[in-house]
Amino acid sequence: MVTLVGNESELTDLLQNLVRLDYDAIDAYDAAIERLEDTKAQEMLRAFRKDHERHIADLTPHITGLGAEVPAGSGPKHLLTEGKVKVAALAGDSAILTAMATNEVETESAYRSASERDDVDGELAEKLRAGMADEARHKEWMKERA
16 A cells, blocks of 8 residues: 655645654554564564654644644554554464554655655754654564564
8 A cells, every 4th residue: 555645735734644644553553562472573563663652742843833733643544554454463473564564664655755855854854864764674674573
């Protein structure tokens, strides 16, 4: 599934959608952690989940600085990201991590697109690049572990 987050015309919409995407990821992490049998994988996913919480905290002042509301939760896409994990749980830990890695591909792509925009610079650009690097790290770990 390809995300359209990162291609919004308005910066405010972009940042709000990134926050929603991070909330979607948190929901998926909760579903995965609950279903994984591998305790080391659970620990790592808890750490990755905290990265998504940090992304939300990092983007919040930029959204409020633009005079916009910060989303308080995920969007409708969470049903798909979380659903992939729940279905994968039927096939075990490897399938769960593979499903999570596909979610990270989408989030990494969104952060990459966002960081390459002409209207993003300075501290915000730095935070977006850091978010993209986190997503790449999460994805690689999950692919290797699966």
